[in-house]
Amino acid sequence: MEVLKIATAGSVDDGKSTLIGRLLYDTKSLTSDKLEAIDRVSKKNGLDYLDFSLATDGLVAEREQGITIDVAHIYFSTPKKSYIIADTPGHIEYTRNMVTGASTSQASIILIDARKGVIEQTYRHFFINNLLRVKEVIVAINKMDLVNYSEDVFNNIITEFDELRSKSDFQDQKLTFIPVSALWGENIAEKSTAMSWYQGQTILEHLEDLKAEDFTEESQARFSVQTVIRPKTEEFHDYRGYAGKINGNSLRVGDDVTVLPSLTTSKIKDIHFFEETFDEAPAGSSVTISLADDINVARGDMLVKTKEVPVETKVVDAMVCWMDNRPLVPSQKYVLQHNTNGVLAKIDKVESHVDSNFGAEENVTSLSLNDIGSVKIKLSKPIYADSYNTNRTNGRFILVDTQTNTTAGVGFIK
Amino acid sequence: MSSILNQNTLESEAIYIFREVVAQFENPVLLFSGGKDSITLVRLAQKAFYPAKIPFPLMHIDTGHNFPETIEFRDRLVEELGLNLIVRKVQDDIDSGVSIEEKGRYSSRNSLQTNTLLSAIEEYKFDACIGGARRDEEKARAKERIFSVRNDFGEWDEKNQRPEVFDMLNGRIDMGQNVRVFPISNWTELDVWSYIDAEKIEIPSIYFAHEREIFERDGLIWTASEHVYKDDHEITEMKTVRFRTVGDITCTAAVESGADTVEKIIKEIRESAISERGARIDDKRSEAAMETRKQQGYF
Numbered sequence: 001m002e003v004l005k006i007a008t009a010g011s012v013d014d015g016k017s018t019l020i021g022r023l024l025y026d027t028k029s030l031t032s033d034k035l036e037a038i039d040r041v042s043k044k045n046g047l048d049y050l051d052f053s054l055a056t057d058g059l060v061a062e063r064e065q066g067i068t069i070d071v072a073h074i075y076f077s078t079p080k081k082s083y084i085i086a087d088t089p090g091h092i093e094y095t096r097n098m099v100t101g102a103s104t105s106q107a108s109i110i111l112i113d114a115r116k117g118v119i120e121q122t123y124r125h126f127f128i129n130n131l132l133r134v135k136e137v138i139v140a141i142n143k144m145d146l147v148n149y150s151e152d153v154f155n156n157i158i159t160e161f162d163e164l165r166s167k168s169d170f171q172d173q174k175l176t177f178i179p180v181s182a183l184w185g186e187n188i189a190e191k192s193t194a195m196s197w198y199q200g201q202t203i204l205e206h207l208e209d210l211k212a213e214d215f216t217e218e219s220q221a222r223f224s225v226q227t228v229i230r231p232k233t234e235e236f237h238d239y240r241g242y243a244g245k246i247n248g249n250s251l252r253v254g255d256d257v258t259v260l261p262s263l264t265t266s267k268i269k270d271i272h273f274f275e276e277t278f279d280e281a282p283a284g285s286s287v288t289i290s291l292a293d294d295i296n297v298a299r300g301d302m303l304v305k306t307k308e309v310p311v312e313t314k315v316v317d318a319m320v321c322w323m324d325n326r327p328l329v330p331s332q333k334y335v336l337q338h339n340t341n342g343v344l345a346k347i348d349k350v351e352s353h354v355d356s357n358f359g360a361e362e363n364v365t366s367l368s369l370n371d372i373g374s375v376k377i378k379l380s381k382p383i384y385a386d387s388y389n390t391n392r393t394n395g396r397f398i399l400v401d402t403q404t405n406t407t408a409g410v411g412f413i414k
Numbered sequence: 415m416s417s418i419l420n421q422n423t424l425e426s427e428a429i430y431i432f433r434e435v436v437a438q439f440e441n442p443v444l445l446f447s448g449g450k451d452s453i454t455l456v457r458l459a460q461k462a463f464y465p466a467k468i469p470f471p472l473m474h475i476d477t478g479h480n481f482p483e484t485i486e487f488r489d490r491l492v493e494e495l496g497l498n499l500i501v502r503k504v505q506d507d508i509d510s511g512v513s514i515e516e517k518g519r520y521s522s523r524n525s526l527q528t529n530t531l532l533s534a535i536e537e538y539k540f541d542a543c544i545g546g547a548r549r550d551e552e553k554a555r556a557k558e559r560i561f562s563v564r565n566d567f568g569e570w571d572e573k574n575q576r577p578e579v580f581d582m583l584n585g586r587i588d589m590g591q592n593v594r595v596f597p598i599s600n601w602t603e604l605d606v607w608s609y610i611d612a613e614k615i616e617i618p619s620i621y622f623a624h625e626r627e628i629f630e631r632d633g634l635i636w637t638a639s640e641h642v643y644k645d646d647h648e649i650t651e652m653k654t655v656r657f658r659t660v661g662d663i664t665c666t667a668a669v670e671s672g673a674d675t676v677e678k679i680i681k682e683i684r685e686s687a688i689s690e691r692g693a694r695i696d697d698k699r700s701e702a703a704m705e706t707r708k709q710q711g712y713f
Binding site: 001003031070071072073074075077082084096097099100103104226227229230231232233235236239241243244245250271272273274275278279280281282284285286287288299323335337340393396397398400405406407410 | 416417418419421423424425426427429430433434436437460461462463464465466467549550553556557572573575576577578579580581582584586587588599600602604605608686
């Protein structure tokens with residue numbers, strides 16, 4: 001079945017968890033034991049309605065404080081599609097968690113409180129969706145019940161948002177504005193009767209109409225080798241297969257390929273998937289490829305079509321989102337993990353910070369937790385990378401702190 | 415004739431995760447309970463490394479309170495696929511005084527598994543333990559990473575987890591730490607069953623409707639067994655039931671069902687008003703039962 005991954009973003013009390021809970025409820029994804037638990041706790045908290053936010057907040061501290069701390073993954077399905085929602089927190093460390101949630105998502109829902117309109121955090125949510133090149137963004141203007149379902153309020157927010165959008169350099173992004181009341185389930189799965197002036201789709205209708213092919217990236221095929229398969233059995237005595245996931249575009253048997261970084265060339269001999277072989281495998285598939293020639297290929301190497309070799313680079317210019325408590329400072333060393341290949345990296349220069357209003361602040365020297373900035377990084381060995389805009393998988397990397405082993409930042413190559 | 419692979423996103427993701435485990439860790443192990451999720455993991459691991467064999471052992475943390483059908487099934491699977499199986503017994507830790515048996519009506523060895531698991535990890539120096547937990551099962555599991563780092567004591571620091579961006583999995587750890595890996599994190603119960611159906615994967619008979627001696631307590635159906643505590647006034651009867659989740663016999667309740675094929679099970683789940691873990695007695699201990707166990711090193 002088709003799977004659609006969605007990230008949500010909103011500030012504290014925008015009603016994000018309520019919206020997700022409502023989607024679950026309206027698609028009959030909340031089972032009776034879960035509903036009973038929600039009912040019980042809602043009553044205990046003195047509410048006279050079902051508090052759907054209880055459906056998503058998983059940790060004890062979250063339920064106690066009524067906040068979301070970490071990214072939670074929520075699943076529901078309709079007869080048409082399976083949905084995975086990354087529910088990301090609106091406040092504590094929101095940038096880090098939003099980037100995490102949006103990184104695996106094809107579509108995104110940004111929540112706005114109709115009473116407050118576009119606020120500072122909306123800028124940031126929108127900016128991150130742009131940075132990550134999320135193609136499909138739904139702007140859900142929530143709490144319409146608290147502004148008398150006013151069409152003017154809705155239209156004013158669209159105008160405010162358009163101003164923000166005019167600064168974006170990602171014009172392929174599709175924005176859809178939907179007025180909703182998550183609490184009362186209006187325009188979530190069912191059309192609102194109180195907002196007859198709105199002729200568009202409900203959130204669920206819109207999601208149901210999105211197609212996986214709308215999100216397929218049209219770029220060049222990149223195949224990073226994860227591990228080498230050598231069965232050494234009688235039947236497969238000389239078999240040598242390269243296991244990995246195809247990204248960017250499909251690969252076919254007979255394709256002329258170049259192995260990076262060695263630049264040796266060969267042809268794809270066969271594409272294995274379990275006990276079967278195929279002539280062609282699409283982007284996104286985990287397969288095992290063997291080559292016509294007996295050449296040296298190892299984890300970290302990348303196979304590309306010979307006519308589509310990306311540029312070799314020892315200096316990377318990237319937008320970096322910092323996710324660690326220890327700030328990023330020049331001359332600090334990290335492992336830059338680019339696909340399956342890890343190289344030592346040294347921070348050469350922090351060029352600027354970007355603010356969420358698409359402005360840049362120069363004269364900065366470091367990136368702190370949740371900062372996003374432009375950084376120049378020197379590598380101990382060259383990598384073969386694309387820009388994130390042209391090839392998403394081959395244009396991104398993570399920086400791993402060699403002392404703490406943590407994933408300290410994520411980068412998008414310019 | 416041209417044949418094009420028709421890929422399944424969740425399957426491709428899981429295979430990718432398995433391959434990262436083998437590439438990034440020296441000594442991985444697959445935690446095998448004999449339930450449908452761990453059986454699915456075995457199939458995915460086969461696919462990830464074919465035509466080579468699965469390059470890591472399976473480990474069963476055996477509470478001794480098993481459904482006999484599960485153990486028979488386990489042994490047959492291991493035999494057929496030529497896998498290496500490690501069994502570590504909770505009973506041994508009880509005998510040596512490391513673990514103390516719970517008492518009373520709700521006594522179970524479920525939480526004692528943690529001790530046995532942690533000492534087995536130390537004994538074999540496993541650096542990655544692959545498990546079949548899914549995020550849709552339970553609210554604390556919804557917060558779990560795919561690569562989840564545990565400290566020397568097996569503890570999960572849920573408020574300070576490593577960011578996991580895109581499909582980039584960072585398995586770098588210090589000596590003594592280990593990583594729990596969840597390749598089917600993003601699968602739902604229905605996804606697992608649909609996969610079992612599509613792949614024609616064999617599963618233990620207790621998942622299918624069968625006659626069993628049971629008794630009812632707290633609105634749940636308990637199996638009558640020498641391992642399950644039963645008050646004298648609790649009367650047993652024969653009923654047609656099946657198990658929706660299979661854990662230890664003391665913590666897994668049955669559901670009334672006539673579903674005797676995978677197809678009927680899928681139909682039943684689609685129409686079910688109760689969640690999968692609604693029949694898990696171990697989760698009923700408190701609102702945060704799973705979170706508390708996970709912090710202590712449970713998987």
